[in-house]
Amino acid sequence: MSAGGASLPTSSHPAHTPARPAHSPARRLPAGGRIDRSQPLRFTFDGRSMSGFGGDTLASALLANGVDTVAQSFKHGRRRGIVGSGAEEPNAIVDLADGAHRIPNQRATQVELHAGLVATSGARRPLKRFAGAFAGVMPAGFYYKFFMGPPWLWRRWEALLRRAAGLGAVPAGADPDTYDKLNHHCDVLVVGGGPAGIAAALAAARVDARVVLVDEQNEFGGSLLGAPQAIGDTPATQWIDAAIEELSARPNVALLPRATAFGYYDHNFVTALERRTDHLGATSPSAPRQRLHRIRAKQVALATGAVERPATFANNDLPGVMLASAVATYLNRYAVAPGTRLLLFTSNDNAYRTALDWRRAGRCVVAVSDTRPGPEGALVAQAVAAGIEIHRAHAVIEAIGRKRVAGALIAPLSEDGRRLAAKPRRLDCDLIACSDGWSPAIHLSSQAGARPRWNEEGMMFLPGAPRQPTLCAGAVNGAMSLAACLADGAAAGARAAHAAGFGDARPRFAPPPVEEAEEGAARPLFIAPHVQPSSRAPKQFVDFQLDVTAADIELAAREGYRSVEHAKRYTALGFGTDQGKLGNVNGVAILARALGQGIAETGVTVFRPAYTPVTFGAIAGRDTGxxxxxERHTPMHAWHAAHGAAWENVGRWKRPWHYPQADETMHDAVVRECRSARQSVAMLDASTLGKIDVQGADAAAFLDRIYAGSFQRLGVGRCRYGLMLREDGTIFDDGVAARLADTRFLLHTTTGNAEAALAWLELWRQTEWPDLDVYFTSVTDHWATAALAGPKARDVLRRVCDDIDLSREAFPFMSVRSGHVAGRPARVFRISFSGELCFEVNVAAHDGMDVWNALMAAGEPFGITPYGTETMHVLRAEKGFIIVGQDTDGSMTPEDMGLGWAVRHGKPFGFIGDRSLALADHRRADRLHFVGLATTDAAAVLPEGAQIVAASTRRAAKPTTPRAMQGHVTSSYFSPALERSIALAMLKRGRERLGEIVCCPLADGREVSAQVVNPIFFDAEGRRTRA
Amino acid sequence: MLEIHCPYCGESRSEEEFSYAGEAHIRRPSDPAGLDDRAWGDYLHFRSNPRGAHRELWFHAAGCRRYLNVLRDTASYQISQTYRVGESPEDV
Amino acid sequence: MPKAGAPVPDATTLRGPRRQACLSLRAQPTASLRGAVATALGVELPVAPCTHRRAGERALHWLGPDEWLATAPAGTEDALQAALRAALTGHFAVTDVSGAWRSFNLAGPRAIEVLRKSSPCDFHPRAFAPGRCVQTVFAKATALIACNADGDFDVITRTSYADYLRHWLEVATLEHPASP
Incomplete structure (x- = not known):
C-alpha cells in the first residue's frame, strides 16, 4: 500500500463506490492508528470479500474498503452510511455470522474485526420493494392513525411492516453458544474507561475501596484512543497504559473491558454485558460467549462521556455526512480517511480538531462552515493559521449527491440563526463532518431515576439530581476538556470511595497537567434553516434509524402533541434500537421551537434499559436446556427412570406419570395400574408430598387455629384430615395431620404448596401468636414415601415388617405406627388417597431406594405394580377426593366442596377463615357445589375445563347462544373400575340437582350430556379403605 | 432489584431472597365473631396503598425465614428502614 | 460439555453430594441453651447471625435467630439427637433431617467465582471470611453456604435439588479461569 499509488478523484461525484478496489489505499492511511498492520484479516460483507487489520472495527474496515452505503432506510428506502464510531451509530446495523450462530442487530462501529467475520447489512432487500409504497403514506403518527382504522386494514399493514421493519433476521436454530452470569459487589462501580473513569477508578482504588471499572471498548482510554493528545509529557495513551497497569495489579479492582453497562436499576444495581469471545470469531463450549454481570455497588460513578450531536439539514442522511468526532476517530485510531475533501460544519470550537487532524493527514479541507459570527478560540486561530477557509455565521443547509456526498449548499445565517441572510452557494466536497455540540450520555443516570436538566450555558442535557448513590464525572457532567475530565473523575472517585467508607474524600491522585486549547462559546442551531420551510425542503432527518424528520416533529406539534413523551410515541422519535442517541436532543429542540417554548420546559424523554441491545442468550445465562x-428428584428417581416412567412435572418435581410397558398407550398403562391397585396391590412414590414437623407445648392449640377442624383431642398415633383456609374462608391447602406425641405433629401438605404452607404457619406464629410455644421444621426432603395400596397391601408389608402389628384392630385406618421396614427405621401411616387399604411407608431419604426395592420384591408374588400420578388421579377421582388447585380455584369454601364435616365451629379461639364463612356471600344458596358427572355416553370423557350449561330442551331445536354458564368440569377420567367415564365438577346449586341432565358444549361443536351424581363413584361406604 | 437489610441476619441481601407479604401492622381482630360484616371486610380487604412511605411485611424466604418490616417509598422505591416484627418504625 | 480436557492449574475441586447426620434445632438462644448444646454436641452454639462453629467433624450453622443446623458424620444422628434431647429443657424442637440435606464442597482459588455465578450474595473475603455462613438463592434452588477455615466452601442443599445442583456446579466449574 503506497500513499502515492492512487490519484485522488476530484470530480464532483467522486464516490460511485463499487468500482473502487477493495482496501483502497486512498482510504487507508499509510501509517498511524492503533491497528496492527502485521495482522491482515479477511472478512465478508454482504457476500463481498474484503480485508482489514487487527484493531479495526467492522465499521472502520468497511470505510477503509470504500463501502459507503451500509443500509437502506426503514421508511423511505434511502441510502445510509456510517455516521458515528460507537454506540450511537444508527445506520450500520448488521447481522453477524449465519445459521444458528447468526447474531442480529449489531452496531458495526462496535464489532471488532476478526478473521472470517461474516456480516450482512440489516433490512435492505425487502425494503427496496416497499420503499416507494411507504414513502408517501407513512406520515408522523402512522401507527396512531392506522390503529384507528378498520382492523382488516391494520392487518395488511402489519404484514408489510413486519417484513420490512426488522433490523436483522432471526437465527435459524437453537443458539449453540453458551452464556453465563456473574454477580459482583463493590464499593465503587465506575462506568466508562475514558480519562474521567480511569481517574475515578484510580482515586477510589488507592484508598482500598473495592472497585469495578466497566468499559464497552476493547481497550481502555475512551475518547483518548481517537485523539492525539498529551498528558504531562507523554502521549495520553501511555498515561492510560500506566494507569491500567496499576489498576489491574490491585486485588481490590476488577477491570471489565468489552462490557457495556446497559441497565441501572433500583438500589444501585447495574447490569453489564461482557463480550468474551465475539472478537475471537470462535466459540468454545467451556468459554461463554457473553457474560451478564450483575453488579451491586455502594456508589456508582458514571463517566459515560458524551455523544456528538449531528447537524440537522436537508439530505443530512446522505452517505458521507458524519459526526466530526467520528471522522477524527477513524482518522486517528484506525488510520482510515472516509473521504478526500472535507467540509466541516460546526457550531463550536471543539470540532476544529477534526479539520486540523484532516489537514495534518494530508487531506484537503474544503472549508469550515461555522454558525458563529465571530469564532475566536485557540483552535479557530490554528485553523486560520493553517490557511483553512472559514465561513463565519454560515450553515450547511443541504447535502448534494446521489450515492454519496458530492457537495453542499451553504448559506449565511440571519442574526437569530433561524433564517438565511442570503442565497446559498455550492461547495464541492465528498465528506461533511458535522458537530452541533455534545449530548452527555445521561442514559444510565436517567434510568436510575434522575430527571435530566437542561443546561443553557453548555446547551446540553446534564444528569439531574441523583435519586440513588450516583456521582457523575467528566463529559457526562458537561466537562468537555481533558483536564476537567481528569480532575472531575479523580474528585468523583475519591468522593464515592469516601461515601462507601474509604479515604477522606480528597483524591490521593493529582491529575497530571494537560495543555488545553481555550474554547469560545458554542452556538448550536439544532436545525439549519433552508430556503424552503421544513415541510417543503428536502428531508431534514432527526432520527436516522426510524426515518423521523424535522417536518414530522413539526406536524406532531401542529396536531396537538405538546408533551415530549407523547410526541416521541407519535413520531417514533428515539424508538429505534439506538434509542435516539443522536437525534433526541435535536428533536426536543425542534419540538420546543414549534411549540414556541424553551428546551428546558419541553424536557427530554426518559431513557430506559437497555442502553444498547442485549442478547436473550445472556439474559438466560446457564438456565437453558x-x-x-x-428439577427436584425423589430418592427413588433412578428406579423410576430405569423402569421407563413417563414423567409429569408437578411444581419442580419430576414425578412418574405412568409406567408404559412395551407398546402400551398411556390409557393402557393407566388401566393396568388402576386394576392392580383395585384388585391386588400397587405402589406410588409419594415422597413429594409436603411434610412439616410441628413441636411444642402449644402445637395442638396452634393447629386448632390454623386448621378448620379440631386437633386438640386427636389421640397420639391418630391421623385426621385437615383443611387450611385463607382468612377469607377459601380453601388454601389440605392434607392429613398425624399426632406423633402429645406435643408433636406431622402435617402433610399438597406437593405444590409445601413451601407456601410452611411460610403460612411461620407468618401466624411470628406476627400474631409469638406467645404460642411451637416450632416448625420442613421434613419434606427427609422422608422417602412409598404408598402401598390395594387389597393385598397388608400381605406385602407383613413380609418386610415384623415389629408393627399390622392387623386391622391394632393398626386401624387413620393411624400411624413406628417400626422397621426392610430393616430400616420407618414410620407407617394408614391413610389412603386411593380408596384402598393403604400403608404409606416413610423412611429416611437415603433408605428410600432400598426399601422401595424390598417392597417391590415382597409384592412380586401378588403382581405388585408401580403406579404414577395419572393412576393416582383416577383412583382418587373415583373416590371423589379433591385436589386443591385442580378441583378448587381459590374461591371455594369447605361447604362448596361438600367438606363441611371437616370444619369445627365454636372452637375456643376459632380458626383462620372462620369468621369469613359467615359472610353473606359465602352463604348464598346459588353457589357452585362439588358434584360428580356421569356422561350419558359412558365412553365420552369430558375435557377438564369444559363449561356446563342447561341441557337443550326439545322445544328449541337449535340451542340459543350464549347460554348461561352453570359451572365447569374440574377433573375427568375414564374409570377402569367402573368401566365408564367419570368427571368431577363445580355446578351451581349442584347438590340440589342430583339426577338432573346437564350439557357440556365442547370447543369442536359437539355437546356431551351428563347426569349430575354424587362425587363418590366407588365404594361410597369406605369398606375397602378400612379393610 | 431491591437490596433489603434483614434485621435478623444483620446484613443486606438481594430482593430475590425475599418475598412480599403485604402491608405491615395489620392486626388480626381479637374477636372476629364480634365484628359485623363491614368491619370484618375492612380487615380482610382494605389496605392503605399510599404513594410514598409504605409499611410493608416481607419474608426472608431463602434466608433466615423470618418476617420483617420494611419502610419503603412506593414512588422512589427507597427503603428508609427495616425492623423486626413486633417493633415500630422509628419516625412514621 | 466435555468432561475431560487440558488440566487447569487453578481448577476448582467439586466434591459431593455427600450425606451427613443433620439435626434441626429450634429454640431461643438463652445461656442455658448454649450451655446444654455445648455439652451435648461439643460445639459452641453460634449466636451471631450468619456464622457457623465447627469442632472436629461436627458443626453448627446459624440458620435464623431461633434455628440451627447441626452436621456430623453420617450414622451419628440418633446418638446426637438423644444427647441433645437429654440435655435440653423448656421449649425446643429437635428434628432428624439427615435425609433432607446433602453437602457439596468447593475448593480452589476460583471457588468464589463458582459461587458468584450461582448466588447473589457477596462472597468476597472481606464480606465472607472463614466462619461465615449464609442461606441464600443458589442457581434456581437455595443453599446454605459456609466458608471453612481453609477457605474452602460447603454448599449444603435440599436433597431433592442435589442432582440439579451437581449438574449446575459441574458446568459452573468447567470454565477456564479468565477474567475477574
Whole structure:
C-alpha cells in the first residue's frame, strides 16, 4: 500500500463506490492508528470479500474498503452510511455470522474485526420493494392513525411492516453458544474507561475501596484512543497504559473491558454485558460467549462521556455526512480517511480538531462552515493559521449527491440563526463532518431515576439530581476538556470511595497537567434553516434509524402533541434500537421551537434499559436446556427412570406419570395400574408430598387455629384430615395431620404448596401468636414415601415388617405406627388417597431406594405394580377426593366442596377463615357445589375445563347462544373400575340437582350430556379403605 | 432489584431472597365473631396503598425465614428502614 | 460439555453430594441453651447471625435467630439427637433431617467465582471470611453456604435439588479461569 499509488478523484461525484478496489489505499492511511498492520484479516460483507487489520472495527474496515452505503432506510428506502464510531451509530446495523450462530442487530462501529467475520447489512432487500409504497403514506403518527382504522386494514399493514421493519433476521436454530452470569459487589462501580473513569477508578482504588471499572471498548482510554493528545509529557495513551497497569495489579479492582453497562436499576444495581469471545470469531463450549454481570455497588460513578450531536439539514442522511468526532476517530485510531475533501460544519470550537487532524493527514479541507459570527478560540486561530477557509455565521443547509456526498449548499445565517441572510452557494466536497455540540450520555443516570436538566450555558442535557448513590464525572457532567475530565473523575472517585467508607474524600491522585486549547462559546442551531420551510425542503432527518424528520416533529406539534413523551410515541422519535442517541436532543429542540417554548420546559424523554441491545442468550445465562429449571428428584428417581416412567412435572418435581410397558398407550398403562391397585396391590412414590414437623407445648392449640377442624383431642398415633383456609374462608391447602406425641405433629401438605404452607404457619406464629410455644421444621426432603395400596397391601408389608402389628384392630385406618421396614427405621401411616387399604411407608431419604426395592420384591408374588400420578388421579377421582388447585380455584369454601364435616365451629379461639364463612356471600344458596358427572355416553370423557350449561330442551331445536354458564368440569377420567367415564365438577346449586341432565358444549361443536351424581363413584361406604 | 437489610441476619441481601407479604401492622381482630360484616371486610380487604412511605411485611424466604418490616417509598422505591416484627418504625 | 480436557492449574475441586447426620434445632438462644448444646454436641452454639462453629467433624450453622443446623458424620444422628434431647429443657424442637440435606464442597482459588455465578450474595473475603455462613438463592434452588477455615466452601442443599445442583456446579466449574 503506497500513499502515492492512487490519484485522488476530484470530480464532483467522486464516490460511485463499487468500482473502487477493495482496501483502497486512498482510504487507508499509510501509517498511524492503533491497528496492527502485521495482522491482515479477511472478512465478508454482504457476500463481498474484503480485508482489514487487527484493531479495526467492522465499521472502520468497511470505510477503509470504500463501502459507503451500509443500509437502506426503514421508511423511505434511502441510502445510509456510517455516521458515528460507537454506540450511537444508527445506520450500520448488521447481522453477524449465519445459521444458528447468526447474531442480529449489531452496531458495526462496535464489532471488532476478526478473521472470517461474516456480516450482512440489516433490512435492505425487502425494503427496496416497499420503499416507494411507504414513502408517501407513512406520515408522523402512522401507527396512531392506522390503529384507528378498520382492523382488516391494520392487518395488511402489519404484514408489510413486519417484513420490512426488522433490523436483522432471526437465527435459524437453537443458539449453540453458551452464556453465563456473574454477580459482583463493590464499593465503587465506575462506568466508562475514558480519562474521567480511569481517574475515578484510580482515586477510589488507592484508598482500598473495592472497585469495578466497566468499559464497552476493547481497550481502555475512551475518547483518548481517537485523539492525539498529551498528558504531562507523554502521549495520553501511555498515561492510560500506566494507569491500567496499576489498576489491574490491585486485588481490590476488577477491570471489565468489552462490557457495556446497559441497565441501572433500583438500589444501585447495574447490569453489564461482557463480550468474551465475539472478537475471537470462535466459540468454545467451556468459554461463554457473553457474560451478564450483575453488579451491586455502594456508589456508582458514571463517566459515560458524551455523544456528538449531528447537524440537522436537508439530505443530512446522505452517505458521507458524519459526526466530526467520528471522522477524527477513524482518522486517528484506525488510520482510515472516509473521504478526500472535507467540509466541516460546526457550531463550536471543539470540532476544529477534526479539520486540523484532516489537514495534518494530508487531506484537503474544503472549508469550515461555522454558525458563529465571530469564532475566536485557540483552535479557530490554528485553523486560520493553517490557511483553512472559514465561513463565519454560515450553515450547511443541504447535502448534494446521489450515492454519496458530492457537495453542499451553504448559506449565511440571519442574526437569530433561524433564517438565511442570503442565497446559498455550492461547495464541492465528498465528506461533511458535522458537530452541533455534545449530548452527555445521561442514559444510565436517567434510568436510575434522575430527571435530566437542561443546561443553557453548555446547551446540553446534564444528569439531574441523583435519586440513588450516583456521582457523575467528566463529559457526562458537561466537562468537555481533558483536564476537567481528569480532575472531575479523580474528585468523583475519591468522593464515592469516601461515601462507601474509604479515604477522606480528597483524591490521593493529582491529575497530571494537560495543555488545553481555550474554547469560545458554542452556538448550536439544532436545525439549519433552508430556503424552503421544513415541510417543503428536502428531508431534514432527526432520527436516522426510524426515518423521523424535522417536518414530522413539526406536524406532531401542529396536531396537538405538546408533551415530549407523547410526541416521541407519535413520531417514533428515539424508538429505534439506538434509542435516539443522536437525534433526541435535536428533536426536543425542534419540538420546543414549534411549540414556541424553551428546551428546558419541553424536557427530554426518559431513557430506559437497555442502553444498547442485549442478547436473550445472556439474559438466560446457564438456565437453558437441562438446567432450564431446578428439577427436584425423589430418592427413588433412578428406579423410576430405569423402569421407563413417563414423567409429569408437578411444581419442580419430576414425578412418574405412568409406567408404559412395551407398546402400551398411556390409557393402557393407566388401566393396568388402576386394576392392580383395585384388585391386588400397587405402589406410588409419594415422597413429594409436603411434610412439616410441628413441636411444642402449644402445637395442638396452634393447629386448632390454623386448621378448620379440631386437633386438640386427636389421640397420639391418630391421623385426621385437615383443611387450611385463607382468612377469607377459601380453601388454601389440605392434607392429613398425624399426632406423633402429645406435643408433636406431622402435617402433610399438597406437593405444590409445601413451601407456601410452611411460610403460612411461620407468618401466624411470628406476627400474631409469638406467645404460642411451637416450632416448625420442613421434613419434606427427609422422608422417602412409598404408598402401598390395594387389597393385598397388608400381605406385602407383613413380609418386610415384623415389629408393627399390622392387623386391622391394632393398626386401624387413620393411624400411624413406628417400626422397621426392610430393616430400616420407618414410620407407617394408614391413610389412603386411593380408596384402598393403604400403608404409606416413610423412611429416611437415603433408605428410600432400598426399601422401595424390598417392597417391590415382597409384592412380586401378588403382581405388585408401580403406579404414577395419572393412576393416582383416577383412583382418587373415583373416590371423589379433591385436589386443591385442580378441583378448587381459590374461591371455594369447605361447604362448596361438600367438606363441611371437616370444619369445627365454636372452637375456643376459632380458626383462620372462620369468621369469613359467615359472610353473606359465602352463604348464598346459588353457589357452585362439588358434584360428580356421569356422561350419558359412558365412553365420552369430558375435557377438564369444559363449561356446563342447561341441557337443550326439545322445544328449541337449535340451542340459543350464549347460554348461561352453570359451572365447569374440574377433573375427568375414564374409570377402569367402573368401566365408564367419570368427571368431577363445580355446578351451581349442584347438590340440589342430583339426577338432573346437564350439557357440556365442547370447543369442536359437539355437546356431551351428563347426569349430575354424587362425587363418590366407588365404594361410597369406605369398606375397602378400612379393610 | 431491591437490596433489603434483614434485621435478623444483620446484613443486606438481594430482593430475590425475599418475598412480599403485604402491608405491615395489620392486626388480626381479637374477636372476629364480634365484628359485623363491614368491619370484618375492612380487615380482610382494605389496605392503605399510599404513594410514598409504605409499611410493608416481607419474608426472608431463602434466608433466615423470618418476617420483617420494611419502610419503603412506593414512588422512589427507597427503603428508609427495616425492623423486626413486633417493633415500630422509628419516625412514621 | 466435555468432561475431560487440558488440566487447569487453578481448577476448582467439586466434591459431593455427600450425606451427613443433620439435626434441626429450634429454640431461643438463652445461656442455658448454649450451655446444654455445648455439652451435648461439643460445639459452641453460634449466636451471631450468619456464622457457623465447627469442632472436629461436627458443626453448627446459624440458620435464623431461633434455628440451627447441626452436621456430623453420617450414622451419628440418633446418638446426637438423644444427647441433645437429654440435655435440653423448656421449649425446643429437635428434628432428624439427615435425609433432607446433602453437602457439596468447593475448593480452589476460583471457588468464589463458582459461587458468584450461582448466588447473589457477596462472597468476597472481606464480606465472607472463614466462619461465615449464609442461606441464600443458589442457581434456581437455595443453599446454605459456609466458608471453612481453609477457605474452602460447603454448599449444603435440599436433597431433592442435589442432582440439579451437581449438574449446575459441574458446568459452573468447567470454565477456564479468565477474567475477574
Amino acid at each position: 437441562e438446567l432450564f429449571d431446578a
